[in-house]
Amino acid sequence: xxxxxxxxxxxxxxxxxxxxxxxxxxxxxxxxxxxxxxxxxxxxxxxxxxxxxxxxxxxxxxxxxxxxxxxxxxxxxxxxxxxxxxxxxxxxxxxxxxxxxxxxxxxxxxxxxxxxxxxxxxxxxxxxxxxxxxxxxxxxxxxxxxxxxxxxxxxxxxxxxxxxxxxxxxxxxxxxxxxxxxxxxxxxxxxxxxxxxxxxxxxxxxxxxxxxxxxxxxxxxxxxxxxxxxxxxxxxxxxxxxxxxxxxxxxxxxxxxxxxxxxxxxxxxxxxxxxxxxxxxxxxxxxxxxxxxxxxxxxxxxxxxxxxxxxxxxxxxxxxxxxxxxxxxxxxxxxxxxxxxxxxxxxxxxxxxxxxxxxxxxxxxxxxxxxxxxxxxxxxxxxxxxxxxxxxxxxxxxxxxxxxxxxxxxxxxxxxxxxxxxxxxxxxxxxxxxxxxxxxxxxxxxxxxxxxxxxxxxxxxxxxxxxxxxx
Amino acid sequence: xxxxxxxxxxxxxxxxxxxxxxxxxxxxxxxxxxxxxxxxxxxxxxxxxxxxxxxxxxxxxxxxxxxxxxxxxxxxxxxxxxxxxxxxxxxxxxxxxxxxxxxxxxxxxxxxxxxxxxxxxxxxxxxxxxxxxxxxxxxxxxxxxxxxxxxxxxxxxxxxxxxxxxxxxxxxxxxxxxxxxxxxxxxxxxxxxxxxxxxxxxxxxxxxxxxxxxxxxxxxxxxxxxxxxxxxxxxxxxxxxxxxxxxxxxxxxxxxxxxxxxxxxxxxxxxxxxxxxxxxxxxxxxxxxxxxxxxxxxxxxxxxxxxxxxxxxxxxxxxxxxxxxxxxxxxxxxxxxxxxxxxxxxxxxxxxxxxxxxxxxxxxxxxxxxxxxxxxxxxxxxxxxxxxxxxxxxxxxxxxxxxx
Numbered sequence: 001x002x003x004x005x006x007x008x009x010x011x012x013x014x015x016x017x018x019x020x021x022x023x024x025x026x027x028x029x030x031x032x033x034x035x036x037x038x039x040x041x042x043x044x045x046x047x048x049x050x051x052x053x054x055x056x057x058x059x060x061x062x063x064x065x066x067x068x069x070x071x072x073x074x075x076x077x078x079x080x081x082x083x084x085x086x087x088x089x090x091x092x093x094x095x096x097x098x099x100x101x102x103x104x105x106x107x108x109x110x111x112x113x114x115x116x117x118x119x120x121x122x123x124x125x126x127x128x129x130x131x132x133x134x135x136x137x138x139x140x141x142x143x144x145x146x147x148x149x150x151x152x153x154x155x156x157x158x159x160x161x162x163x164x165x166x167x168x169x170x171x172x173x174x175x176x177x178x179x180x181x182x183x184x185x186x187x188x189x190x191x192x193x194x195x196x197x198x199x200x201x202x203x204x205x206x207x208x209x210x211x212x213x214x215x216x217x218x219x220x221x222x223x224x225x226x227x228x229x230x231x232x233x234x235x236x237x238x239x240x241x242x243x244x245x246x247x248x249x250x251x252x253x254x255x256x257x258x259x260x261x262x263x264x265x266x267x268x269x270x271x272x273x274x275x276x277x278x279x280x281x282x283x284x285x286x287x288x289x290x291x292x293x294x295x296x297x298x299x300x301x302x303x304x305x306x307x308x309x310x311x312x313x314x315x316x317x318x319x320x321x322x323x324x325x326x327x328x329x330x331x332x333x334x335x336x337x338x339x340x341x342x343x344x345x346x347x348x349x350x351x352x353x354x355x356x357x358x359x360x361x362x363x364x365x366x367x368x369x370x371x372x373x374x375x376x377x378x379x380x381x382x383x384x385x386x387x388x389x390x391x392x393x394x395x396x397x398x399x400x401x402x403x404x405x406x407x408x409x410x411x412x413x414x415x416x417x418x419x420x421x422x423x424x425x426x427x428x429x430x431x432x433x434x435x436x437x438x439x440x441x442x443x444x445x446x447x448x449x450x451x452x453x454x455x456x457x458x459x460x461x462x463x464x465x466x467x468x469x470x471x
Numbered sequence: 472x473x474x475x476x477x478x479x480x481x482x483x484x485x486x487x488x489x490x491x492x493x494x495x496x497x498x499x500x501x502x503x504x505x506x507x508x509x510x511x512x513x514x515x516x517x518x519x520x521x522x523x524x525x526x527x528x529x530x531x532x533x534x535x536x537x538x539x540x541x542x543x544x545x546x547x548x549x550x551x552x553x554x555x556x557x558x559x560x561x562x563x564x565x566x567x568x569x570x571x572x573x574x575x576x577x578x579x580x581x582x583x584x585x586x587x588x589x590x591x592x593x594x595x596x597x598x599x600x601x602x603x604x605x606x607x608x609x610x611x612x613x614x615x616x617x618x619x620x621x622x623x624x625x626x627x628x629x630x631x632x633x634x635x636x637x638x639x640x641x642x643x644x645x646x647x648x649x650x651x652x653x654x655x656x657x658x659x660x661x662x663x664x665x666x667x668x669x670x671x672x673x674x675x676x677x678x679x680x681x682x683x684x685x686x687x688x689x690x691x692x693x694x695x696x697x698x699x700x701x702x703x704x705x706x707x708x709x710x711x712x713x714x715x716x717x718x719x720x721x722x723x724x725x726x727x728x729x730x731x732x733x734x735x736x737x738x739x740x741x742x743x744x745x746x747x748x749x750x751x752x753x754x755x756x757x758x759x760x761x762x763x764x765x766x767x768x769x770x771x772x773x774x775x776x777x778x779x780x781x782x783x784x785x786x787x788x789x790x791x792x793x794x795x796x797x798x799x800x801x802x803x804x805x806x807x808x809x810x811x812x813x814x815x816x817x818x819x820x821x822x823x824x825x826x827x828x829x830x831x832x833x834x835x836x837x838x839x840x841x842x843x844x845x846x847x848x849x850x851x852x853x854x855x856x857x858x859x860x861x862x863x864x865x866x867x868x869x870x871x872x873x874x875x
Contacts, residue, residue: 001654005658006657006658006661006662006665007654007657007658007661009661010657010661042652144505171507174507174508174510178509192514206678210677210678210679211682214679217695218693218694222694224694254512258512263510263511263512264512265498265507266496266510269495283500286499286500289500290498290499294503294504294505298503403692403694404692404693405694405695406695407683407688407689408686408689408690409686409689410695413682430495431495432496434515438515438516438517442521442522449522449526450530453526454530454533454537455678457530457534458537459677459678459679460677
């Protein structure tokens with residue numbers, strides 16, 4: 001189920017009530033585990049089996065790694081875990097993509113192969129829980145952590161519903177220890193958790209789905225070539241939509257966990273205030289970028305084996321990061337562009353290591369980062385390269401006599417909302433939400449919280465899935 | 472929130488390699504290559520109890536005011552909204568009960584059929600499967616492909632909707648009937664119960680839609696000008712009984728906008744290959760249904776002359792309706808041929824008002840009972856209606872509304 005649905009409201013109320021009853025801590029964890037399976041199976045019950053397979057395989061792999069007396073046996077169990085997890089991910093997410101590319105390649109070589117079309121349904125959130133559970137065996141293999149001694153705690157780590165389907169991608173060391181002792185939210189944690197949920201749902205239901213999506217669809221789902229204004233405004237709208245959608249999910253998830261007494265990590269740190277792309281990736285989808293850094297970039301060699309290897313590792317990591325988002329070459333190009341930006345930034349930082357930007361330079365570099373990020377979003381949102389080129393040509397003003405595509409009201413709301421997001425990120429660049437909330441007058445909090453709650457209620461929402469669920 | 476000890480131990484400490492600016496808390500981005508510790512989430516020091524109480528009271532008051540505003544603008548509790556889940560629920564009835572009559576088609580047969588009148592005349596309450604903005608043919612084919620269905624299909628038709636390749640607006644309904652997740656079903660059931668008591672829950676009256684509609688077309692030619700869209704024109708009740716929203720009749724601005732949205736049903740003439748494809752696929756579907764004992768009839772509801780003239784330009788009756796019935800060897804009821812259904816009130820040119828829908832239903836169902844043995848008039852059927860029965864001021868018929 002999605003957070004922005006009525007069934008979730010009922011589900012969460014029930015879970016909260018159960019969690020506050022005087023059960024033993026073990027019983028409460030069992031309740032949370034069952035609730036998490038119900039949460040997941042509300043999409044498609046049979047896919048719970050995949051979750052179980054992933055859970056059980058990694059549990060035994062980690063146990064065997066610890067028992068293994070010789071290194072190759074440890075290595076073999078680690079590989080078994082990686083193959084099992086990536087095998088499932090590969091089959092369900094990339095099976096059709098690989099087959100299509102094989103057919104294209106064969107055709108290029110003169111072999112005309114026509115396999116039957118796969119009819120594979122992508123299990124929701126498989127990319128997220130695969131990475132979460134992989135981090136468990138990899139941390140044990142890398143001797144960063146010892147295996148959980150309690151299967152219940154481990155299974156709950158994999159399945160805990162606030163992070164299960166769209167992150168934040170949690171590491172076992174972040175969550176398993178929280179299951180060791182009884183946890184129940186204090187009244188203030190519960191209230192602040194509800195406030196965070198309201199903020200997250202406001203971002204998703206009102207801003208992303210209600211106001212920004214129409215401007216995006218007006219160009220990216222249209223059959224006509226956009227002019228410069230439409231192409232830029234639609235892409236800016238998508239930059240706002242993807243942030244509000246995904247950060248909204250993360251904020252809601254953090255709020256949900258907090259209401260139950262658990263802490264989840266930040267997944268976003270006001271990314272549109274980033275200056276440079278290494279800064280951007282320390283602010284955008286932090287739990288994914290740090291996962292890729294720790295389990296892909298560093299094992300590939302990181303920056304320890306010379307410049308060429310560093311750039312290769314960087315690009316390889318970002319291409320994999322792109323492909324993680326979806327089985328389409330457009331996502332690979334999106335990742336490749338970010339890899340290129342990071343490589344150029346690294347090169348420039350080396351050449352101009354003495355450069356200390358002033359306030360205006362920082363602002364200009366921040367703006368450049370935002371504009372270049374928007375270029376990458378074109379490939380992220382466009383379903384085909386043809387569409388991406390058409391939009392990019394529009395952004396460059398090269399689509400002559402393009403008809404207007406986006407209505408004036410959507411141009412105005414996009415300009416207002418995206419400007420507001422960028423301004424808010426600039427203000428919050430070196431602050432946390434909690435710091436700002438602690439400083440403002442309580443009346444302001446009441447006003448903003450009420451306005452957001454009211455807007456969520458009257459926007460109603462249509463239970464649209466979060467964009468990141470498809471990844 | 473303090474971290475706790477656990478059996479799951481972090482073996483390596485996590486030094487911060489990229490110290491963030493003062494004031495920011497560390498994240499995994501600042502701790503490369505190490506096990507990540509339990510996150511810490513601080514709660515801002517504020518009087519949260521008073522704040523949350525105030526938020527609750529203010530939000531409740533604002534929502535109450537919004538509900539009052541919705542009711543003053545003609546929204547009614549009990550209007551259940553239509554959508555893929557509501558359609559799928561009706562479609563599933565074919566899997567679980569012997570359905571004698573199912574209706575497929577576009578919004579005209581959906582709005583213009585009164586299920587209560589149909590039932591009063593024949594004793595049969597049809598399963599309403601017609602959909603707004605949607606081609607009835609793929610849904611006829613869907614029934615044809617379902618061996619469980621052996622009843623009568625009434626295919627409602629606006630030619631410009633039926634004679635086309637695509638499904639139209641509500642393709643999602645077919646997908647939803649194919650698979651509806653437990654979460655979708657659960658949310659649908661909760662929402663429907665709320666809609667019975669709350670008027671402002673209405674997918675045409677969302678905050679973003681209302682703001683979008685402030686744009687009177689400031690950017691001429693833009694594809695998605697909200698003023699050119701179809702706004703709220705219908706109400707839906709139990710069993711997907713749908714009727715024209717009374718405000719369309721009462722409010723000049725809304726009525727004019729609704730007429731504007733149809734753009735006179737202007738468009739290019741329907742091509743011969745589309746006509747041939749439509750006839751061939753309809754014939755195949757009809758034959759499939761007949762092969763297992765079912766039957767198919769066609770109904771063409773009325774519309775205003777302002778639209779009809781353009782529809783005739785795109786596909787004359789002789790090349791569309793008449794040719795189709797001949798091609799598939801089926802019977803049908805055209806509004807033009809029903810004396811009791813002339814001069815009915817079509818406020819926004821395309822759909823009858825709720826009262827006239829009862830009169831039209833009365834007229835076409837009586838004719839159908841003469842065309843097919845699958846429908847019979849009950850001995851205690853109410854007496855026939857005429858156009859005068861839905862004239863302003865007449866109280867003989869009552870349009871569709873929420874069930875008591």
